[in-house]
Amino acid sequence: xDRELSRARxxxxxxxxxxxxxxxxxxxxxxxxxxxxxxxxxxxxxxLARGDNQTAGLHAGRSYTLWAERRRGGGGGGAPTCxxxxxxxxxxx
Numbered sequence: 001x002d003r004e005l006s007r008a009r010x011x012x013x014x015x016x017x018x019x020x021x022x023x024x025x026x027x028x029x030x031x032x033x034x035x036x037x038x039x040x041x042x043x044x045x046x047x048l049a050r051g052d053n054q055t056a057g058l059h060a061g062r063s064y065t066l067w068a069e070r071r072r073g074g075g076g077g078g079a080p081t082c083x084x085x086x087x088x089x090x091x092x093x
Contacts, residue, residue: 001032008042012049020046033070037063 004023011019020042028039040063047056 001027001030001035001038004035005038005042008045012045015049017046017049037066040066 004027008020008023011017011023024039024042024046026039027035027042029035040059044056044059044063047053047059
């Protein structure tokens with residue numbers, strides 16, 4: 001998972017959206033429970049970079065839902081939900 005997060009981060013920094021989305025897909029399809037929320041956070045970061053705040057919010061919201069389900073004992077992931085927490089979103093200052 002760390003490798004794909006690093007790959008996505010580097011891709012976003014170099015404006016390589018396709019590679020970032022490939023990493024998101026690999027995380028979402030993987031067997032690691034936190035992969036799906038992490039993939040959604042990458043997608044949120046891509047949409048933020050594109051200026052689509054509404055779609056970014058939808059991805060981030062779904063990521064949070066999966067994380068919250070996991071905390072309650074459901075089947076979601078367990079990582080922080082915002083793109084900034086994983087180092088892939090735009091800096092706010």
